[in-house]
Amino acid sequence: MKAFFIKYKWIWIGVLAVAAGLTIAFVTGGSLNSAPAPQTATIATTAATTTAPAATKAPAASAAASAAQPSSAAQPTSQAATQPTTRAAAASRQQPVTVKPQATTTAPKPTDAYRTESVPEGKPQPQEPQEQTITPEKHTCTFSVSCVSALAQKDSLPDSVKEVLPDDGVILAPLSLSFNEGESVFDILARVCREQHIHMEYTNTPIYNSAYIEGIGNLYEFDCGAGSGWMYRVNGWFPNYGSSRYAVKDGDVIEWLYTCNLGRDIGGDYGAQTGE
Amino acid sequence: MRDAFSDRHPLVNLVFFAAATGFGMFLMQPVCLAVAAICALLTALFYNGRQTAALLKFILPAAAVIILVNPLFNHRGATVLTYFPWGNPLTLESLLYGIASAVLIATVALWCMSLNRVMTTDKIVFLFGKVAPSLGLLLSMALRFVPCFAAQFRETMAAQRQLSQGTGKSFVGRVKAGVRVFSVMVSRSMENAVDTSDSMKSRGYGLKGRTAFSLFRFYAKDAVLLALMLTEAAALSALLLCGRLPFRYYPSVKGAIGGVWAFVFYGIYAALLLTPLLLNIGEDVKWKRLRSKI
Numbered sequence: 001m002k003a004f005f006i007k008y009k010w011i012w013i014g015v016l017a018v019a020a021g022l023t024i025a026f027v028t029g030g031s032l033n034s035a036p037a038p039q040t041a042t043i044a045t046t047a048a049t050t051t052a053p054a055a056t057k058a059p060a061a062s063a064a065a066s067a068a069q070p071s072s073a074a075q076p077t078s079q080a081a082t083q084p085t086t087r088a089a090a091a092s093r094q095q096p097v098t099v100k101p102q103a104t105t106t107a108p109k110p111t112d113a114y115r116t117e118s119v120p121e122g123k124p125q126p127q128e129p130q131e132q133t134i135t136p137e138k139h140t141c142t143f144s145v146s147c148v149s150a151l152a153q154k155d156s157l158p159d160s161v162k163e164v165l166p167d168d169g170v171i172l173a174p175l176s177l178s179f180n181e182g183e184s185v186f187d188i189l190a191r192v193c194r195e196q197h198i199h200m201e202y203t204n205t206p207i208y209n210s211a212y213i214e215g216i217g218n219l220y221e222f223d224c225g226a227g228s229g230w231m232y233r234v235n236g237w238f239p240n241y242g243s244s245r246y247a248v249k250d251g252d253v254i255e256w257l258y259t260c261n262l263g264r265d266i267g268g269d270y271g272a273q274t275g276e
Numbered sequence: 277m278r279d280a281f282s283d284r285h286p287l288v289n290l291v292f293f294a295a296a297t298g299f300g301m302f303l304m305q306p307v308c309l310a311v312a313a314i315c316a317l318l319t320a321l322f323y324n325g326r327q328t329a330a331l332l333k334f335i336l337p338a339a340a341v342i343i344l345v346n347p348l349f350n351h352r353g354a355t356v357l358t359y360f361p362w363g364n365p366l367t368l369e370s371l372l373y374g375i376a377s378a379v380l381i382a383t384v385a386l387w388c389m390s391l392n393r394v395m396t397t398d399k400i401v402f403l404f405g406k407v408a409p410s411l412g413l414l415l416s417m418a419l420r421f422v423p424c425f426a427a428q429f430r431e432t433m434a435a436q437r438q439l440s441q442g443t444g445k446s447f448v449g450r451v452k453a454g455v456r457v458f459s460v461m462v463s464r465s466m467e468n469a470v471d472t473s474d475s476m477k478s479r480g481y482g483l484k485g486r487t488a489f490s491l492f493r494f495y496a497k498d499a500v501l502l503a504l505m506l507t508e509a510a511a512l513s514a515l516l517l518c519g520r521l522p523f524r525y526y527p528s529v530k531g532a533i534g535g536v537w538a539f540v541f542y543g544i545y546a547a548l549l550l551t552p553l554l555l556n557i558g559e560d561v562k563w564k565r566l567r568s569k570i
Binding site: 022164199201 | 287291351352353354356359363364365367499502506509510513517522524526527528530
């Protein structure tokens with residue numbers, strides 16, 4: 001047996017060489033295709049998004065956030081238990097590095113059961129889609145879908161992504177359309193995509209009581225790196241809650257924008273939280 | 277099973293099945309899928325005969341489930357056929373991808389069926405006995421477990437039926453009997469496992485310096501066959517890594533079906549996968565020729 005291995009060692013060496021070559025080719029091939037490394041650790045799971053920004057921005061706050069995590073994991077449905085996590089994340093955003101865990105009591109508290117932090121002054125509050133009634137009253141709004149930010153790194157993208165990127169980055173040019181009172185941004189997106197024959201995929205995320213847009217026009221989240229995905233902007237503001245909860249008003253300008261870096265490249269820097 | 281391929285060195289058999297299942301699992305190109313499916317089916321028919329039909333009875337419904345389920349959860353694809361009631365699109369590409377993955381899984385299952393016939397316990401223990409004794413024993417026991425369990429189950433069932441006549445009539449009685457036989461079988465198979473490992477231990481299995489007798493010898497033609505298969509596998513890998521056979525299903529089905537390189541690839545792939553059958557055909561031809569000379 002031993003003699004067998006020694007006698008035919010070239011077989012083993014050959015097999016190992018082929019395996020090593022394949023591994024190296026696979027690894028380098030994989031890294032050549034992938035986009036630059038993201039700045040945050042993870043946006044893969046929606047549940048983890050609340051703590052992800054804190055972990056990278058402030059070491060002190062990240063300790064607080066991780067300390068708060070077990071309690072929120074134990075009772076995820078209890079509002080009181082979810083508060084420390086969101087508070088720590090919010091505090092780290094406002095006062096980085098120097099903030100102590102005790103100081104986080106001054107941070108804004110969550111306003112509802114869907115982990116939404118308080119909405120800035122003068123911006124519309126989230127409207128739960130379950131409570132909305134669609135009335136026949138007609139309004140008009142402007143609607144567009146764009147992925148201009150993805151064009152910057154077009155050369156480094158795999159062919160399967162290049163294929164779906166329009167040359168000018170405009171998937172749907174600004175369109176004036178009428179809608180019924182009570183419709184949400186998501187309702188309008190779904191309707192327009194069907195009418196205009198644009199592909200769109202979403203999943204419902206009950207924890208945020210909203211739809212999550214995975215891809216529009218076959219351009220999907222994570223197609224341009226781990227920090228990429230679809231966000232929406234209404235009248236120049238990126239709402240900090242999901243598109244199903246944004247009740248559209250007359251004259252609203254709705255834009256769906258593709259981000260390659262958690263919104264930083266399109267001016268919606270909420271970290272991972274508004275990746276709806 | 278004794279035939280021209282099974283009689284070759286176990287290493288040759290192992291390399292063949294590693295290559296066949298390995299390429300079978302990663303190649304989603306339709307022509308490659310077809311080549312692999314046909315070769316796997318022919319090989320399975322050669323080694324299992326009518327039993328292949330019994331396996332197909334399980335594989336085909338599973339394949340149908342995959343074809344149905346993929347479009348339900350996967351909505352990528354440029355060609356929207358229609359919409360599901362909940363608003364996500366049904367795309368042509370997800371249907372095609374579902375069909376491709378169903379064929380792929382059926383092919384790998386067929387390969388595994390032939391593998392079960394060719395790679396007998398003694399070959400596995402021979403191959404892994406020295407390098408990884410516990411892995412080799414575990415593999416051989418695991419591969420042997422299901423047929424052994426089924427045979428002993430029937431045995432226990434017959435004995436139990438003899439012991440308690442009449443209880444097998446009502447539904448509850450039959451369930452009770454079944455549960456009793458199953459519990460007997462659980463303890464029996466655990467005992468078997470302990471027995472096997474104790475017995476192997478007492479024989480010094482896996483100890484340093486222990487030799488084992490085996491009938492397997494590495495002949496020159498084994499080396500030739502092994503070198504040929506490794507060359508073919510390396511050529512296929514090289515062609516794949518150089519991007520000579522690009523194919524993708526999303527966002528639209530695109531890729532090379534024809535072309536010189538594609539046909540070179542199909543040829544090498546078919547030659548690799550048909551190795552066992554070609555060996556046997558060659559043996560038959562030789563036998564006929566020799567006999568006609570007598």
